Amino acid sequence: MNMEAFLNHLVAKYNFWLYIILMMIGLYAMIAKNNLIKKLVGMNIFQTAIILFYVSIGSKKGGTIPILEHVSGGAQHAIDPANYVNPLPHVLMLTAIVVSVSTFGVALALAIKIYQRYKTLEEDEILTRIRES
């Protein structure tokens, strides 16, 4: 593949590249960071990347919001599916956001429990404490 074709590919599908970069940032934080809260933030970035991916696949060039009354050209205009963005991925992501918030909540509660027990959130220190006891 020559440079121009590669660039075209990159520009045409930039949403895919962006979500993959975000996902990898999240995954990196989850694997490489030592602090449990940083790992949790990494997990949240990972989930958000996928939410953004879904939101991006619903959008269309020049598409309006999928609500009939608020379309500029009147109700007739919005009947054609090519003219408005696909609402389904966005609706799905509302549910996914709820899931991600609850996962984050449970994980933070666990982090509090761990902190109360070990007085630290650094994973290596916790592991040494466990080995000592």
Add this chain to the structure above:
Amino acid sequence: MIAHYPALLVTIPLLAAFVIYGCSWLHKKSCLPLALLALAISCAVSIGLLAQAIAKGHISYHLGGWQPPWGIAYEVDPLNALVLVAVSTVAFINLIATAGEIEQVFSDRKGAFYTLYLLFIVGLLGIVVTGDLFNLYVLLEIASITGYSLIAMGQADRAPLSSLNYVFMGTIGACFYLLGVGYIYIMTGSLNMADVRALLPSLYHSSAILVAFIFCLVGVMIKMGFFPLHTWLPNAYTYAPSPAISLIAPLMTKVMAYVMIRLILSVFSPAFTFASLVVGHGIVWLACLAILMGAILALSQRDIKKMLTYIIVSEIGYIVGGAWLGNNTAMTGAVLHIINDTLMTFCVFLAVGGISRKLGSVELNNFKGLFKKMPFTMGAFVASGLSIIGVPPTCGFFSKWYLISGAMEAGSYSFVCVLIISSLINVILFFRIIETAFFAHSDPGNRHDYLLSEIGEISLNTLIPLLMAAAGLLVLGMYSGTVVGRVIQPALAGIL
């Protein structure tokens, strides 16, 4: 009423979960009866659904009257009705068996415990019954999040950290699945499983579908604890409270294995999975590795609970391997093993839970002379051990038999060898315990052995369900021909 069974199955425990949480503020004593009632109803409903599914073959229920592919459909066929019965029965019996321990250990937060317990079951039943790919993701996360919380209620030292590790791995798994569903949606524009299945054949050559399949598969494999991705499983399951673990350990991993089989059979279709995809052999090899490594790691454990968690890893290897051998016999074995393994794991974890409640710890050395003290509990433990090994009258033998015949049919002799080797390792694992419990003499000077002289059999309301589960192993073994002939074969007919 009968027409609404698929919806009742999920909504009754869901509503009961919230009613119970309210009751825990007002009238604590009514929590347990309500939970039992809800689980009994969903158990009865799932048995009714199985009877309907066997009679009619396939039931499709449209939630809210919305026609698929726009609305969410609940699909019941004999296969998932069987899994539903297994899930709801195990949940019901486990609650009866462990109610005493829950009331005692979680006396101040039992409302929360029962709520999580029921929501976990809602998640699992929903995963099995749903016919919508995205709905499956949501229910999967309901089951997982409640599972994390239940596990974290265990041993104060280690449970929160192992649960948090499970959160990280589980979330990655669920995200991968969601990503796979996104790719399927981009390519087909649909989320309904039956609709996707009808739309896919013209897209089989597309690399996006291949990527979608691999994402879904990896996600599900993380959740089921398939060997290289199993690292969250042993610690999470060892430090969880025993009433929760005799529920989670048999159900979560097995339901996820069922999801994998469902993706193969009713979303991507075997033609695509086994013919156009070259990874099948690779996965059978990975399954061999999973079985061997699970057995070897189990051998290196002194703690009985941890040993059993590695046995789960090995059992998941059986199911995945059987599903990916790609012929009818092996798939029958894999499905039968899901049911059998649910019951065996349940029985063995219930027995170990009872023992650990009496002994405080389940190190191998503490089992000395235990047969004399708890003959019935140890009897049930031995029965489930024999079933995990695969001794003929118990159910474990029959699913292994189908798996081995399927592997022979597929010409995969390495899988046959691995199955036999792991059965032999299981013999060592269980006879090591049985020998200690039966023949080893206790040392009167030892503090622990003094403790042992004080204890007796576990309480009757735990013992009776445990013995029922142990008897169920034999009954399921004797009727496995019927299960295969009446339920599994009709479901696989025309697909594989």
